[in-house]
Amino acid sequence: MNLDTVSQAQIDPDHVQPFRELGLKDDEYFRIKEILGRRPTSSELAMYSVMWSEHCSYKSSKVHLRQFGEKAPHSEALLVGIGENAGVVDIGQGYAVTFKIESHNHPSFVEPYQGAATGVGGIVRDILTMGARPIAVMDPLRFGLAQAPDTKRVLPGIVAGIGGYGNCLGLPNIGGEIVFDETYAGNPLVNALCVGVMRHEDIKLAKAHGTGNLVVLFGAKTGGDGIGGVSVLASETFNDAKPTKRPSVQVGDPFAEKVLIECCLEIFHEDLVVGIQDLGGAGLSCATSELASAGSGGMNIQLEKVPLRDPSLSPEEILMSESQERMCAIVEPSNINRFLAICKKWDVTATVIGEVTDGERLNITFNGELIVHVPPRTVAHEGPVYNRPFAEPDYIAKLAASTVDVPLPITAAEIKDAVLKLMASPNLADKTWVTSQYDRYVQGNTILAQPEDSGVVRIDEQTHLGVAISTDANARWSYLNPYEGAKLALAESCRNIATSGAKPLAVTNCLNFGSPEDPGVMWQFAETVRGLADACLELGLPVTGGNVSFYNQTGTVAILPTPVIGVLGVIQDVRERTPMGIAKAGLDLYLIGQAGENFSGSEWAYLHGVMGNQAPELNLDVEQRLINLLLEGQSIFESAHDVSNGGVAATLSEMVLRHKIGAKVSLENPAPTLFAETPGQVVVAIEPTSTNDLVALAGKFQIPILRIGTSGGENLIINDADISLVELNQAFTETFPKLFG
Amino acid sequence: MRIGVVTFPGSLDDRDAARAIEHAGGTAVSLWHGSDNLKEVEAVVLPGGFSYGDYLRCGAIARFAPIMSSIIIAAEHGFPVLGICNGFQVLCEAHLLPGALTRNQGLHFLCRDQRLRIENNSTMWTNGFSLNQEVVIPLKNGEGSFQCDDETLKTLESGGQVIARYLGEDPNGSRDLIAGISNARGNVVGLMPHPEHAIDTLTGPSNDGLTFFTSVLHQLVGRA
Numbered sequence: 001m002n003l004d005t006v007s008q009a010q011i012d013p014d015h016v017q018p019f020r021e022l023g024l025k026d027d028e029y030f031r032i033k034e035i036l037g038r039r040p041t042s043s044e045l046a047m048y049s050v051m052w053s054e055h056c057s058y059k060s061s062k063v064h065l066r067q068f069g070e071k072a073p074h075s076e077a078l079l080v081g082i083g084e085n086a087g088v089v090d091i092g093q094g095y096a097v098t099f100k101i102e103s104h105n106h107p108s109f110v111e112p113y114q115g116a117a118t119g120v121g122g123i124v125r126d127i128l129t130m131g132a133r134p135i136a137v138m139d140p141l142r143f144g145l146a147q148a149p150d151t152k153r154v155l156p157g158i159v160a161g162i163g164g165y166g167n168c169l170g171l172p173n174i175g176g177e178i179v180f181d182e183t184y185a186g187n188p189l190v191n192a193l194c195v196g197v198m199r200h201e202d203i204k205l206a207k208a209h210g211t212g213n214l215v216v217l218f219g220a221k222t223g224g225d226g227i228g229g230v231s232v233l234a235s236e237t238f239n240d241a242k243p244t245k246r247p248s249v250q251v252g253d254p255f256a257e258k259v260l261i262e263c264c265l266e267i268f269h270e271d272l273v274v275g276i277q278d279l280g281g282a283g284l285s286c287a288t289s290e291l292a293s294a295g296s297g298g299m300n301i302q303l304e305k306v307p308l309r310d311p312s313l314s315p316e317e318i319l320m321s322e323s324q325e326r327m328c329a330i331v332e333p334s335n336i337n338r339f340l341a342i343c344k345k346w347d348v349t350a351t352v353i354g355e356v357t358d359g360e361r362l363n364i365t366f367n368g369e370l371i372v373h374v375p376p377r378t379v380a381h382e383g384p385v386y387n388r389p390f391a392e393p394d395y396i397a398k399l400a401a402s403t404v405d406v407p408l409p410i411t412a413a414e415i416k417d418a419v420l421k422l423m424a425s426p427n428l429a430d431k432t433w434v435t436s437q438y439d440r441y442v443q444g445n446t447i448l449a450q451p452e453d454s455g456v457v458r459i460d461e462q463t464h465l466g467v468a469i470s471t472d473a474n475a476r477w478s479y480l481n482p483y484e485g486a487k488l489a490l491a492e493s494c495r496n497i498a499t500s501g502a503k504p505l506a507v508t509n510c511l512n513f514g515s516p517e518d519p520g521v522m523w524q525f526a527e528t529v530r531g532l533a534d535a536c537l538e539l540g541l542p543v544t545g546g547n548v549s550f551y552n553q554t555g556t557v558a559i560l561p562t563p564v565i566g567v568l569g570v571i572q573d574v575r576e577r578t579p580m581g582i583a584k585a586g587l588d589l590y591l592i593g594q595a596g597e598n599f600s601g602s603e604w605a606y607l608h609g610v611m612g613n614q615a616p617e618l619n620l621d622v623e624q625r626l627i628n629l630l631l632e633g634q635s636i637f638e639s640a641h642d643v644s645n646g647g648v649a650a651t652l653s654e655m656v657l658r659h660k661i662g663a664k665v666s667l668e669n670p671a672p673t674l675f676a677e678t679p680g681q682v683v684v685a686i687e688p689t690s691t692n693d694l695v696a697l698a699g700k701f702q703i704p705i706l707r708i709g710t711s712g713g714e715n716l717i718i719n720d721a722d723i724s725l726v727e728l729n730q731a732f733t734e735t736f737p738k739l740f741g
Numbered sequence: 742m743r744i745g746v747v748t749f750p751g752s753l754d755d756r757d758a759a760r761a762i763e764h765a766g767g768t769a770v771s772l773w774h775g776s777d778n779l780k781e782v783e784a785v786v787l788p789g790g791f792s793y794g795d796y797l798r799c800g801a802i803a804r805f806a807p808i809m810s811s812i813i814i815a816a817e818h819g820f821p822v823l824g825i826c827n828g829f830q831v832l833c834e835a836h837l838l839p840g841a842l843t844r845n846q847g848l849h850f851l852c853r854d855q856r857l858r859i860e861n862n863s864t865m866w867t868n869g870f871s872l873n874q875e876v877v878i879p880l881k882n883g884e885g886s887f888q889c890d891d892e893t894l895k896t897l898e899s900g901g902q903v904i905a906r907y908l909g910e911d912p913n914g915s916r917d918l919i920a921g922i923s924n925a926r927g928n929v930v931g932l933m934p935h936p937e938h939a940i941d942t943l944t945g946p947s948n949d950g951l952t953f954f955t956s957v958l959h960q961l962v963g964r965a
Contacts, residue, residue: 163850167881168791170753255794259750345775347750437850439881441938441945442789444757458944461760575943 003315004042006370013039022049028384035378043364043371046316047379050282051289054550057383060516061548064526067533068543075542077505080203085126085278086196087544088203089506091570093465096200098130101140101193101471101510101566103549107249108190112157116190117165117252121324123194124169125278128261129327131204131268132196135443136457137166139176139192140471140510140564144185146426146739151180154188156740161252162192163437168254169261172446173438174455177471177564180426186554191510191547191564195469197459202268206277208295208330211358213274215288215299216336218343218350219260219326223309226250226283226322256325263346264327270342272335279326285319285379287328288354289362292376295330298359299376303366305353315366330356386516393520399480402612404599408671412720415670418604419716419723420731422675423653425607428646429735430657447574451654453496453642458574466574468502470567474645475560476601477615482524484615486531486563488679491623492644493567494539498630499640499682501578502569507536509546509565514558516550524561525550532563538620541567576634580641581658585712587638587685589663590694590705591648593626596678603646604675622680622703629701630682636690643681649674649718651683656716657732660725664717665709674718685711742958745772745782747812747828749803753790754937758825761937762786765954774806784821784865784957785812787828789881789935799842799884800830809835821865821957822929826882829921829931838922838931839897840889845882846914854946855880855934856908857920861901864927869956876949878934880912880920885933887915887922897922904930 009015017039019029024045032040032048040048054060068082079096080088086100104119120137127134139162143151166173171194208215226249267273275295277287284306292299306318313321331339336352343350357363362379364372409418422428431451440449447466448456454470472493478485494504511528514521525548536543552559571577599605600613630640643651656663667673686694698705716723744767748755759769770782774792779785792803803809809831816822816837824832832838845851854877859870870876889897894916897903905921913933921932936950 160849167850167883168751168753168794170790253794255751255791255796258753258791258794436852439850439852441852441879441881441935442753442757444754444760444938444940444944446944 003366003369003371006041006373009039009041015039017045019045019049023053024049028052036374041371043316043319044374046320047285047289047372050285050320051379052383056282056286058548059384059386060388060550061525062385063387064529067529071533071537072542073537073540078542078544082543082545085129085206087506087508088130089544089568091465091467091505093460093463094199095197095459095465096203097195097197097467097568098127098132099193099195099469099508099566099568100126100545101191101508101564102547103510103512104190104192105188105512105549105552108158109154109186109188111249112154113161114249114251116158116161118250118324119190119192120162120165121252121254121257122280123192124171124257125280127194127196128264129204129206129276129278130196131202132198133265134171134194134196134261135445136174136455137171137192137194138174138455138469138471140473141176142179142181142184142189142562144180145182146180148185150185152740158188158190159434159437165252165254167439169258170442172440172442172449174440174446174449174457175469176450178431178434181475181560183557183559187552187559189512189552189562193469193471193566195467204268204273204276206291206294207275208291208299208356209274210332210356212333213356214331214333214336214352215301215354215356216329216331216339216350217306217326217353218329218348220253220256220323221307221309221349222318222321223323224313224317224321227317227320250322250324252324259346259348260325260327263343263348266342267339270338272339273329273331275330277328279328281322283319283321289376289379291328291330292362293380295356297376298357299354299362300357301354301364303364305351307349307351315371388516388522389519390522390526391519392523399612400614404605404610404613406599406605406608406610410671415718415721416723418675419649419653420728421607422603422646422649423728424731424735425603426735427603428650430733431736432733433736433740447577448500448579452580453499454502456500456502456571456574456577464573464575466571468497468500468569468571470496471564472496473562473564474601475562476606476611478528478561478563480601481615482527482561483531484618485561486528487535487618488615489563489565490532490535491618491620491679492642493565494627495623495642495682497567497569498627499578499642501576501634502571503631504541504567504569504627506568507541507543507565509543509563510549511546512549512552512559512562512564514553518558521558528561528563535620539624578634578637578640580639580655582639582655582661582663582685582711583659585661587711588688588691588707589665589709589711590684590686591681591708592684592703592705593681594704595673595681597672597676598678599676602675602677616679618679625701626680626703629697629703633694633697636686636693638685638687640682640684643683644677647675647677648683652716653728653732655683656725657729661711662713662715662725663709663711664713666719667708670719742767742961743770743782745770745779745785747772747774747785747787747808749774749792749806751791751793752788754825754935755788757937758786758788761940761951761954764940765951765958767954767958772808774808777807777811779811779815783961787822787824787831789826789828792827792831798834800827800834803831804834813837816929819926819928823866823953824931825935825937826933829933832929832931837929838924839893840887842884843886843888844884845886850883851912852881855912857905857934858908859905861904861923864904864923864930865960866930866953866956867904868960869952875908877939877947878936878950879938879945880934882933886913887919889916900925905932
């Protein structure tokens with residue numbers, strides 16, 4: 001084997017290296033040489049190339065993401081902020097909750113099942129790494145047109161992958177979204193959220209402290225999967241006889257991860273680690289350099305000790321492998337025997353591969369030869385930062401000036417047709433075909449799950465404390481106005497939380513965009529971050545972490561800017577949660593909030609192929625008052641459901657279909673009230689005896705309310721339009737099975 | 742009254758089964774797959790999950806765990822055993838129950854609130870139900886289609902060993918819509934749906950599942 005060592009790099013400084021093939025720009029390569037005072041070894045080059053990639057370094061987004069820190073509201077709840085594997089918030093009673101959302105978009109397009117499965121696996125390890133027991137997952141998904149042939153390939157595979165992995169881990173899947181739009185053809189979005197819980201004192205950090213402490217790699221053995229660009233190096237450096245076209249999408253083993261979770265939790269319980277990091281993107285390169293960089297700086301690693309599935313792997317490949325289900329821990333020598341004993345109990349392979357030193361370098365040797373000798377911060381935390389040019393794209397002004405001309409259903413027949421058409425459209429149709437492939441019951445603490453406004457999970461069986469999670473994005477509004485779009489997504493997510501009866505506490509985000517090298521896309525991104533940071537500040541919610549996914553575009557066509565906003569809320573007593581479905585007849589239905597007439601970005605406009613005008617302007621003061629009203633009125637709401645995609649028409653349909661109890665509704669101005677999409681509205685059902693309480697609440701919080709009807713019967717009756725629930729249910733439920741089998 | 746819950750590597754609903762036992766008034770005792778010690782429990786639940794990842798046939802590896810050798814011997818002497826989902830699969834692999842669970846007819850994992858009819862209320866785990874009682878219990882599995890040969894089916898049907906049958910739309914293609922069976926003696930019961938997820942209406946669709954656990958507790962108290 002021709003090993004490229006540090007001493008070799010010193011004697012042949014002009015050796016030509018394939019840095020461009022690895023995705024590094026000329027100036028980035030020169031900067032590496034400057035840092036090291038010599039050319040990098042092939043292993044070092046591999047490490048820098050992955051760690052300085054957009055995915056790992058956030059080099060295009062960093063300058064904007066700083067706003068989340070600069071504009072951060074003061075929050076007593078925040079225990080661990082941005083920068084760690086996941087943020088942690090205090091929910092009271094000594095409990096800390098950690099949650100985060102990440103993208104696995106590109107792998108899921110290439111190999112839907114494994115791409116989506118390992119997306120779940122990765123986010124779950126991030127949560128575990130914080131010291132928490134993972135307690136639920138959620139998956140916001142976006143696809144090209146529902147009837148497109150490639151969607152029929154991608155969607156079933158992704159859904160099966162999420163189910164196959166998450167179900168086997170024993171994590172309830174409690175929500176998410178599925179949205180279709182032609183811009184996602186070729187660029188499906190697979191975002192995965194995980195939430196975990198721990199006691200305050202159990203929080204773990206990714207830091208390598210303490211000279212002489214041991215670096216332990218544990219979990220699955222390292223294989224050749226997920227190596228990606230490094231095969232360029234391998235084929236450049238080594239002879240061509242060995243396999244180089246390894247799968248660049250990782251392959252998941254959920255059983256290995258399940259065992260790893262239980263093993264880690266037992267290790268945490270006995271307080272046996274100083275620091276811990278999972279191996280995800282960039283594998284061992286990332287874990288060792290981040291642990292060392294965040295710690296005291298020095299670390300020695302003996303790479304030949306890494307247990308391999310494939311003995312032919314080169315050092316570069318071992319460093320880059322993204323084999324799943326692996327963790328790296330820093331353990332004091334006095335604890336190592338106990339640590340290894342717990343791993344043995346769970347049949348988890350664990351190997352000491354190095355130690356923390358008092359030096360300032362990360363040294364990696366392979367059979368005694370020094371192949372990496374770098375300052376770890378330059379790899380992990382001091383990568384390149386770009387101020388990419390951005391400019392408002394031309395379409396913005398053009399669309400803003402256009403009008404949204406859609407048919408307005410007025411007569412009974414028109415309203416009936418419109419409701420049936422809307423509820424059968426893929427974006428609004430029943431998603432049971434998908435969610436029935438996910439286990440929502442496991443762990444026995446799921447209080448609300450899809451299709452409820454938010455997922456609610458019980459944390460403590462004695463005190464009934466719980467958390468609620470919701471994810472939302474309205475990409476069409478973000479396309480029309482990314483600043484407002486981000487604020488609207490945050491507001492909707494908060495409203496969903498409050499509608500279920502929980503108080504919004506913290507925010508995570510997954511920002512999915514096209515190419516940052518396109519100034520128009522970069523402008524969408526910059527505006528999105530600005531809007532989200534402003535809105536979080538105004539609502540007093542800290543951003544605890546997030547993820548950026550760029551390059552979601554095919555040719556010059558970028559996806560709609562899709563900031564998926566996740567909000568975590570806390571509910572003191574889960575028994576008081578408010579479900580969305582109408583559960584009995586004789587309730588009064590109220591529309592809370594001001595109805596509007598804006599169709600831009602609405603589902604109704606989308607169904608008519610119209611995209612234009614301006615996104616609604618959000619009034620966060622009104623949203624905050626609405627949230628307060630919902631929380632204070634929680635005890636009088638028999639059911640409550642947010643108005644979002646599909647407007648009031650969809651809200652009412654979903655409420656009556658949940659338990660097949662109908663409603664009779666009369667509206668003065670049916671077309672806009674039913675089909676326009678106006679933020680800041682919720683439909684609630686209350687006992688008639690609670691009327692005075694609701695009126696008093698509306699007065700207190702200065703939110704308009706309108707009595708629109710009563711529950712009961714076997715039909716949804718809107719003015720003169722009479723829709724039987726059987727017919728409505730058929731339209732609602734047959735779309736997905738027809739499309740996907 | 743001590744009831745054991747076995748944890749295999751990959752067991753998922755073990756803590757949920759323990760919770761259900763406690764709700765029913767029993768004491769849940771955790772049993773480890775790698776030990777043959779039944780810790781003086783008076784009944785055992787084999788919980789749901791994916792033991793050993795179920796990469797071979799479901800339950801095929803778990804069946805050889807040291808704890809199973811103790812359970813098999815005890816069960817043959819009338820010791821009450823309930824296998825839920827993966828536990829049912831393990832019981833079939835261990836030949837404590839006949840038949841096998843195969844891939845769902847629709848080839849998808851299926852999670853839904855399932856209506857069932859309890860058709861035998863004389864087993865140790867179902868004596869608290871009324872005969873032909875209709876219940877709703879979550880079903881969640883990928884390999885829940887019960888299959889057996891004609892002769893076995895005849896024995897099961899004629900001997901009253903079909904303890905629960907699916908109602909409504911067929912979820913998975915099981916023979917005769919069988920959701921659960923018992924052995925001839927009635928001490929060993931296998932059930933595809935998850936009664937431990939129907940112990941209260943806060944976290945489940947009903948509290949119908951609790952009766953499986955109160956049944957065995959009553960039986961054991963009566964015997965003592």
